[in-house]
Amino acid sequence: MKKGILLLAISFVLATTLSAQEKYFTKTGKINFISKAQIENIEALNRSVTAVLDTKTGNLQFAVLMKGFEFEKALMQEHFNENYVESHKYPKSDFKGAVVNNADINYSKDGTYKAKVKGMLTIHGETKPVETEGTIQVKGGKLITDAVFGVSLADYNIEIPKIVKDNIAKMVNIEVECTLDPLK
Amino acid sequence: MMRYYKFIILTIVLSISIVNLFAQEEDLLSLVGEDNKPQKEFVNYSFKSSRVIMSHSMELIRPGVMDLRILHRFGNINKGAYEFFGLDNATMRLGFDFGLTKNLMAGFGRSTNKKELDAFAKYRLIHQSKGPKSLPFSLLVTGGASLTTLKNTDTTQKNYFSSRMGYYGQIIIGSKISESFSLQFMPTVVHRNLVPTADDPNDLLAVGIGTRLKLSNRISLNVDYYYRLNQNVNDGTQNPLSIGFDIETGGHVFQLHFTNAVGMNEKVFLLETTNNWGKGDIQFGFNISRSFQIKKKKS
Structure with missing residues (x-):
């Protein structure tokens, strides 16, 4: 009886701690954003994206950052930081969400899955739902993840002055590309 | 005894599972040490351009960027409507500045006043930073030379080529104290080979103060002033003072200002400013700065 409870306890503890190894992460993910406007295309790349996925x-x-x-x-970099995203006030952007169809993905079998x-x-202190x-x-x-989505600058309270309205798109495309390693 | 044992084990199991449950709710990002170590970060964008108004600022243009600078100073505002408040007269300087490395820039220009050429280099020794092992200020050195190309009119003296030359050296100590407020001091020495009279010093010492107050993301109020220490007090020259606004529109920075200094290089505005703010001898002036990326960043 005593041993039984002890075993149960140990296995329970082990099971819950083991689940931590089902997490994957990176600190060198890439985010590329592209603004396609009448006069010019503006592109920027960030190579130090942190991402964690709990499978x-x-x-x-x-x-x-x-x-x-x-x-x-x-x-462009100066204006991006100083005038548009005001990175001194809002140094970080983040995303908190979930893979909706997580059950369809077999993380133990090689292959490409839709997610x-x-x-x-x-972004810029404003939180909005994205899908x-x-x-x-x-x-x-x-795990190699790849996703593209569009965000409207107006949604995030990023004002574009009239004088540059032909230089900066109202909707910018954001591409997120990460290679996630197991988190130990 | 047996019961106690069970009870203790049950409590342990429960508490561990509760802790684990809470752990699942916690921030996933904290698992990978996000936010752990504050990193050293350089402080940039202390001024909108590489000049306060007339002086060099603690800011440099970035490597690979050429800055075309067109400077205008009109005539005295107190000349009245007949001279269209000074707008009938203008002197200008056309200049090109180049960002060479992260900490080095150089430039040259030509002013219509005395048909003077000038060139300078500015180097940053200390870059203001935040975080561990940071320094709260920037330290830069600037050196420049100027050459007037006016024809000699005085035939009673022997005219040497060296008489046309002037030099200046400057230390800039500045800090972006807050997001909207930057302040710098500029101890300066100006040397001219030829002085008008024996009472005029060949080496003039001055201390400048330059400041910027951001009024919005794209507009700031700037003040630029020099106090001269050993000028010839009888030559009627004044300490130069400029007050104006920086307005940024896309690729341009417009600096609109009022000043008593006609000159647009260090030697001229420190030694040959005769207008007096107190008497209303001020001029309207503007600088236009247009950046061109001539060398693209490697990506």
Whole structure:
């Protein structure tokens, strides 16, 4: 009786701690954003995106430092930080959500799976729901995720002055690409 | 005894599972050490451009960027309507500045006043930073030379080429104290090879103060002033003072201001400013800065 309870207790504890190994993460994910406007296209890349996916629950989170976006032109980078996203006031953007169809994805079998993701995206201090469909590729114990979605700058309270309205798109495309390693 | 044992084990199991349950609710990102270590971060964008108004600011233009600068100073406002409040007269300087490395920029220009050429280099020794092992200020050094190309009119003296030359050296100590407020001091020495009279010093010492107050994301109020320490008090020259606004529109920065300094390089505005703010001898002026990315960043 005594042993039975003890065993039960140990297995319970082990089971719950083991579940931690079902999490995958990266600190070097990429986010690329593209604004296609009449006069010019503006692109920026951030290579230090942090992401964690809990394959058990499907919970998914991203975080990115706004100052880490690199632009082709130095002036664009200055305006991005100083005038548009105000990175001194809102240094970080994040996403908290989940893979909706998590049950359909077999994380232990190599292959490419469609993933529906839904959650809350915070940029410039504003939080708005987003939803998109991307892919999760299971390959040799790693997960490669890829998703593209559009955000409206007005939704996040990012004002575009009239004088540059032909330079900056109202909707920008955001591509998130991560290779997740098991979290130990 | 047996009962107690059971009870203790049950409590342990329950508490561990509760802790685990809570752990599932917690922030996934905290598992990977997000937010753990504050990193050293350089402080940028202390001024909208590489100039306060007339002086060099603690800001540099980025590597690979060329800054085309067109500077205008009109005539005295107190000349009245006949001279259209000074707008009938204008002097200008056309200049090109280049960002060479993260901490080095150089530029040259030509002013219509005395047909003067000038060139400078500015180097940043300390870059203001935040976080661990940071320094709360920037330290820069600037050196420049100027050459007037006016024809010699005085035939009673021997005219040397070196008489046309002037030099200046400057230390800029500045800090972006808050997001909207930046302040810098500029101890400066100006050397001219030829002085008008024996009472005029060849080396003039001055201390400048430059500041910016952001009024909105795109507009700031700037003040730029020098106090001269050893000028010839009888030559009628004044300490230069400029007050104005920086207005940023896309790729341009407009600096609209009022000043008593006609000159647009250090030697001229420190040594040859004769207008007096107190008497209303002020001019309207503007600087236009247009950035061109001439070398693209590697991505």
